[in-house]
Amino acid sequence: MTHLSRRRLLQGIAGASASSLILPAWAAKPKKKIGVALLGLGGYSRDLLAPGLQLTEYCELRGIVTGSPEKIPVWQKKYGIADKNVYSYETLPEIADNPDIDVVYVVTPTFLHKKFSLMAAEAGKHVWCEKPMAMTVGECQAIIDACNKNKVKLSLGYRLQHEPNTQTVIQFAETKPYGAIKKVKAEAGYAGRGGPADDWRMDRSKGGGALYDMGVYPINATRYSTGLEPLAITARFENDLPKIFTKADSTAIFDLEFPGGVIANCATSVTRNMNHLRVDCEKGWYELQPMQSYNGVKGQTSDGKKLDKTIAHQQAKQMDDDALAILNDTEVMAPGSDGLADIRVVEAALKSVETGKQVKI
Ligand code: NDP
Numbered sequence: 328m329t330h331l332s333r334r335r336l337l338q339g340i341a342g343a344s345a346s347s348l349i350l351p352a353w354a355a356k357p358k359k360k361i362g363v364a365l366l367g368l369g370g371y372s373r374d375l376l377a378p379g380l381q382l383t384e385y386c387e388l389r390g391i392v393t394g395s396p397e398k399i400p401v402w403q404k405k406y407g408i409a410d411k412n413v414y415s416y417e418t419l420p421e422i423a424d425n426p427d428i429d430v431v432y433v434v435t436p437t438f439l440h441k442k443f444s445l446m447a448a449e450a451g452k453h454v455w456c457e458k459p460m461a462m463t464v465g466e467c468q469a470i471i472d473a474c475n476k477n478k479v480k481l482s483l484g485y486r487l488q489h490e491p492n493t494q495t496v497i498q499f500a501e502t503k504p505y506g507a508i509k510k511v512k513a514e515a516g517y518a519g520r521g522g523p524a525d526d527w528r529m530d531r532s533k534g535g536g537a538l539y540d541m542g543v544y545p546i547n548a549t550r551y552s553t554g555l556e557p558l559a560i561t562a563r564f565e566n567d568l569p570k571i572f573t574k575a576d577s578t579a580i581f582d583l584e585f586p587g588g589v590i591a592n593c594a595t596s597v598t599r600n601m602n603h604l605r606v607d608c609e610k611g612w613y614e615l616q617p618m619q620s621y622n623g624v625k626g627q628t629s630d631g632k633k634l635d636k637t638i639a640h641q642q643a644k645q646m647d648d649d650a651l652a653i654l655n656d657t658e659v660m661a662p663g664s665d666g667l668a669d670i671r672v673v674e675a676a677l678k679s680v681e682t683g684k685q686v687k688i
Pocket of ligand 1: 369370459
């Protein structure tokens with residue numbers, strides 16, 4: 328059994344949905360709510376995470392950490408955040424003395440994930456870190472080490488692993504209802520990115536471009552849908568807008584080889600729409616389409632089964648699952664090792680693009 332699948336079997340409570348949670352007799356339903364501080368009040372915090380935190384059962388939005396003073400009164404008014412729970416990036420270490428805050432959720436551009444995750448861990452707070460985890464394997468390891476050293480939990484913002492139809496596909500990797508997995512297709516991308524030039528998403532050194540920003544979706548999907556770790560990659564970029572994408576890739580195409588001859592054909596883009604996960608097996612197939620949207624992830628199997636469970640809010644479910652892992656002291660669903668494994672593939676992809684050759688992972 329692989330590391331990934333063994334972990335999934337062990338997840339038990341933490342892996343169940345907050346709404347459908349079946350707790351064993353010895354596990355009391357937590358009464359306490361985890362206090363969350365969002366760090367970086369950009370689009371994702373504003374549009375998905377803060378609204379999601381209004382729907383959660385086991386955690387709530389209690390604090391903010393921001394470099395934009397003008398956002399403070401807006402957020403305080405909207406979410407009733409107390410003055411004592413407002414921090415700048417400079418005052419962040421003071422959060423160590425604030426018992427209202429249990430978790431710092433790092434939602435900045437990727438090149439800052441390591442810096443702020445380390446500061447949060449050093450302050451003794453649990454760390455939730457957005458995807459992609461960091462810029463390099465070394466940075467990912469530094470985050471893992473800091474969380475271990477400070478005895479705090481670390482969860483990645485891989486919301487899809489909390490989504491019920493995706494969880495069915497993850498279970499199929501374990502139970503193999505259609506026989507041995509032969510081939511995976513994983514594609515995630517959206518059309519529309521093209522500036523402004525100073526946007527961090529247009530600069531690979533800050534975590535921009537297709538491979539970093541969107542590539543971890545197909546990479547993570549190949550790993551969770553097979554339960555295997557890739558052995559080798561061949562990757563190339565296709566630049567749809569070369570005059571605009573001067574510092575980052577707009578589309579990346581890559582093939583992964585897994586143990587047992589399993590192949591994954593992948594693509595990711597910030598200039599092309601694509602949203603499909605398909606797994607071909609010895610005796611059938613299954614797919615999710617869309618595979619990574621904020622809602623409406625759904626799919627089907629070769630024998631006509633619909634993968635069409637619904638949940639109210641993916642991010643709310645993710646944060647409740649992660650809060651329960653803290654309250655019950657169980658394993659988190661998307662740990663640092665999961666984020667690191669994806670960045671290892673990103674690093675190998677960059678090497679393959681540079682050399683034009685297959686690269687061992
Ligand atoms: P935005 O650019 O909209 O916001 C980023 C925020 O980070 C800024 O508003 C700012 O907040 C803060 N920040 C701090 N330092 C900087 C800096 N030097 N440059 C720019 N911003 C800075 O990005 P998103 O909210 O879309 O993305 C943030 C993170 O969330 C990324 O890692 C991204 O990959 C991830 N994400 C995950 C998604 C998912 O589905 N899991 C979806 C979308 C994003 P402030 O003004 O408060 O300081």
